[in-house]
Amino acid sequence: MRILLFLSLWLTLILYIPGGESVLPLVINTWAFQSATETAWKVLEQGGSSLDAVEKGCAQCEIDQCDGSVGYGGSPDEMGETTLDAMIMDGNTMNVGAVADLRRIKNAIGVARAVLDYSKHTFLVGESASLFAESMGFLHEDLTTVKSRSIYLNWLNQNCQPNYWRNVVPDASKSCGPYKPVKGFKEWKNLHTENKVNLHSHDTIGMIAVDEAGNVATGTSTNGATHKIPGRVGDSPIAGAGSYADSTTGGAAATGNGDLMMRFLPSYQAVEYMRLGMEPSKACEKTISRIQKHFPAFFGAVICANNSGSYGAACSKAPGFTQFHFTVLKKGISRPQNEVVNCI
Template identity: 40%
Template sequence: MYSPLCLLILQLLLLRHYGLGRHLKHKQSQKIHSVLVSTWNYTDANLQAWSVLKQGPRRTRQAVIQGCMACQSPRCGRLLGGHYGPDERGTLSLEAAIMDGRNQEFGAVAGMEGIRNAILVADAVLRNTHHNLLVGRGASDFARSMGYKVEHAPNHNTNKVVGSWNLGSCQPNFWRDVHPPPRTQCGPYTPLPEHLLQRPMRQEYPITQGDHDQVAFLALDSEGLFHVASHSSGARFRIRGRVGDSAVPGAGIYADNEVGGAVASGDGDVLMRHLPAFLAVEAMRAGRSPAQSAANVIQRVLKYNTEFNGAVIVVNRWGTYAAACAGLDEFNFVVSGGKGFLSMARLERVKCQERNDVVDGGPKGFFTRKPIKKGY
């Protein structure tokens, strides 16, 4: 005859066994919903990527590459279309990255001049080298060795953009603590002496229609495979040699087949410091939902950068997605597929978080002009 204590232990073991069995059965029966998500409102590019993904499983890599290539035209705005995103010397360069969710293999290029298909070169870095990131002239040399041809130099439109910027006293720019004052004059600049350092507020940039210099794509197929990719023409009038978030793993893109994936867009120099795409995936690994993960990441960024403009989109391993943003009235992104298979390339919107809801203790920024928050 069993003692009361033994009976209690037996009951607990039975409950644990059958409860775990039901949990595993539920997980096994849960269906993965293929989905293609992209930042901003570029429905044509999303639809092109989705047309590749829906051809069958194991097409995630080709899908995100197709999306990035589709955005190398004016359909994704004048900056991504080329010739409008020069650095302060008038040089055009591109950056791109791709990540495989199976093993987090990553390939990227940055500051690459004269080569149009940056995402294909980034993919070649992943597949044909033991490196993760190639930059500058080395990236261009690698691209040529892979068979990609050098294309034309900056055209008249690029020269016109840089000329107007110079006539406007080189505003905005990315310099600080230099002489002459970078807020009112062009360079060349020299460092200020230590006793004159001011640590001015960070200059933030409003997000306006057609001014997106970066786009990201996330693809999940019915077998639970993720690929994420990002393509950027670089921030306009950046200091020559600058690398943006598109080329940094965990900043603009991140994926892990066991958990999910995320893509981010916004001020790249802020994103690189906080790795929001990586943080969002790790938040899901810790048990948070996509919506909770996205919101927590934006709150963390705002805590240290109160004037941040940008967004993150998070997708779990089953295809459930959510987005969060700051600095805009709302954030637009495009989705194809997903649960229920609603209309393809559908434009979705999420209302951005109010800054007052976040601890106001981080560095503040300023705008050179009134930010435009609608119409993107």
């Protein structure tokens, strides 16, 4: 009997020492968006699911208009309109709900959750996504603000610089459109060397939540790239690109230049590296290195967490971007902590 008691105590200690220490539940998200972290954490503290935590956490960022890159009133497109992208993934069921180019609806992550809960689809886009949202009871609202209108008008006054066109006439680097394609153009240089867009025009909240039982959920929300061509969809709402969750392993989320990063499914790749036994920090680094082989100076970062609560992050060094800030709240910590990783 004493032997059994000793073994039980020994196993308990293993679960609570460094390397096996219980840090669950855990919330980790991109950037210093602490109110979003706190909101997600409260859901877990009250016994809510990791999926609920991600939805509420990302929704908080939409309300707060985090850095102007999430939610309404930010990142107007070429027509001056703010549109939203979001996704949410359940690591237990592998179900996903996503929306892109969402118009007139402020709670994009909520609509993504509705796609997951109330449809057999995974991804709805554009005007049809907005109509779906309205049918689900989401309020029709104008996403334009004085600030976003000012951003748009200043851009027009600067001859529409910067923008996302290439191989067109008139010269997109000097003037506004409408544009027409150049016939017989020479191969353009890689996007990462030609597209001198403000780094923060690509910010996204990506979040991972792991509850006490190790159930994993992830999600993202963004208003996309500032001055994007209308209809553009980046990596954020795409499962495996913007985020990915698998409760048997862990979760990951990405932020940065989505037009590049989505080509490599970095969140899926990071989770697969963790499945092979890599620690989260190493999985993130290896994922970033994989993209750098093709785009050495790309702007982007990945956060990773496994289902036991270990976590990490990595970023790609780019001009003006040498460190990446992310936020963590876990068992044993009373307030969200801003952590920093040096880019590779």
